[in-house]
Amino acid sequence: EKMKTQEDQRLLSILLKYLTNVYMMLVNLIQRMIIGILKCGPIPRHVAFIMDGNRRYAKEKHLKIDLGHRAGFSAMIETLRICMKAGCQEVSVFAFSADNFRRSKEEVDALMQLFVEKCRVLLDSDILKKYGVRVKFIGDLSLLPEDVQHSAAMVVEGSKDFNTGTLNVCLAYTSRNEMVGSMRTMAEGIESGELKQEDITEQLFEECLQLRSTPDLLIRTSGEIRLSDFLMWQGGYTCLIFLSVFWPDFSFWHICYCILRYQTLYSQLSDERNQHRSMTKSDATQKEIELSRQRTEKFLKTRQDA
Amino acid sequence: MYVLYWIVHRLILVCFEILCLLHDVVMQMSWGIEDLEKEIGKLKKHPKHIAFILNRVSELEVADLIYWSMEADVTYISIYDVKGEGKAQSHLIKTILKQKCPSKSIHWDATPVKAGEHAYVVRFLSMQDGRGDLVRIAKQFCQETEAKTLRPMEITKNLVQLNLSTSGIPEPELLVVSNPTLSLKGFLPWQITTTEIW
Secondary structure, three states: HHHHHHHHHHHHHHHHHHHHHHHHHHHHHHHHHHHHHHHHOOOOEEEEOOOHHHHHHHOOOOOHHHHHHHHHHHHHHHHHHHHHHHOEEEEEEEEEEHHHHHHHHHHHHHHHHHHHHHHHHHHHOOOOOOEEEEEEOOOOEEOOOOOOOOHHHHHHHHOOOOOEEEEEEEEEEEEHHHHHHHHHHHHHHHOOOOOHHHHOOOOHHHHHHOOOOOEEEEEEEOOOOOOOOOOOOOOHHHHHEEEEHHHOOHHHHHHHHHHHHHHHHHHHHHHHHHHHHHOOOOOHHHHHHHHHHHHHHHHHHHHHHH | HHHHHHHHHHHHHHHHHHHHHOOOOOOOOOOOOOOOHHHHHHOOOOOOEEEEEEEOOHHHHHHHHHHHHHHOOOOOEEOOOOHHHHHHHHHHHHHHHHHHHHOOOOOOOOOOOOOOOEEEEEEEEEEHHOOHHHHHHHHHHHHHOOOOOOHHHHHHHHHHHHOOOOOOOOOOOOEEEEEOOOOOOOOOOOOOOOEOOO
């Protein structure tokens, strides 16, 4: 009789496994269909996320804060997967602010350990390869412990040949630091003679930022309605969406909602950007503009290769 | 198959827009200017500085915005529009406000309010005060670098803060944006770290 219950248990587990597989296939199919429908309209090329709410999520579920951050990482990977499937080319995430070092030593250490661990997971899994995503780290990495810097460098090295999409992870990042960095880069260009005074424009300022591509959509979870020193310059001509869901709960349906919002606001956003472009036309002569463009392109290329 | 997807997509977009409209109505998110005082009252911390990003400037509407902000006891009020129409029409707006509330003391020239002084500061801003201000500071630093009075490594957050044209005026706690995309259109990128966006 004991053998009969064991046999029953085995059959039950096989049945459960089979049903789970069917369920996952159905979910995948529905997701693919919905993405196919969404792709009939404009899809944001670059999406940015402020992944807020891990700690509150953990508190609500009576878990340790560390587990909240881990759930946040899974949500990030899932979000990346869906964005790439939907046709986005660039995803930026705000992982850790330079101001977050002020949190308790215990939490910061746990976060650093999590980064090292998850960098390993990223390298070992095939998600980056499957979607052709290269990873870039943006921020003042010298503020981070050595092992985190090393892991980050490994991930960048391991994914540098992929060119379907880009994942920008903002680590030890604040927007103000980024803007100061841009000013320093331009001043260095002047100091070395590569740039002239008339080359210093709003456009050059933007191109000297570490994250030089403007997001089309910026989403912040957990209900806070501020930018908290994230992409404050680049967010000028971006569609902002604030959701009250906590980041670990951010799912496929939330992404669909955000893309739909973007699609309904797309024409307005395009108008605003066109208006901005027409306003920043310079008064200089054609020849001066061309010379300036050549200088700045050469300067930016040397900086990018560095 | 793709035609079917396209039809479904159109339907979904229309339904979505209707749902958003209903949601706004139900949640009473589209409130009028007069409700500003009530909405501000709901906040945990009373804002000292409120900023408005406008698509287009009509003198009566702007005068109303300023009036109701003063009624809500907000000391610093900034009106931002990309093209600078607010600046162009500022004298008209001043006249309207003088007629509406002659007793209120308003600094139009952006001098900060001293402690104990009961006054308001109203500023009209445009692109050159937002992103343009940071570009101006960058140009100034580059000129100093060329004149060898400044090294690039000496450019810090504090140095930028000191050189901003808004120094002395506190950063806005609240930003009211008039377009649904909530895009900031180059508004003061440096000063909006902790600003709540409505």
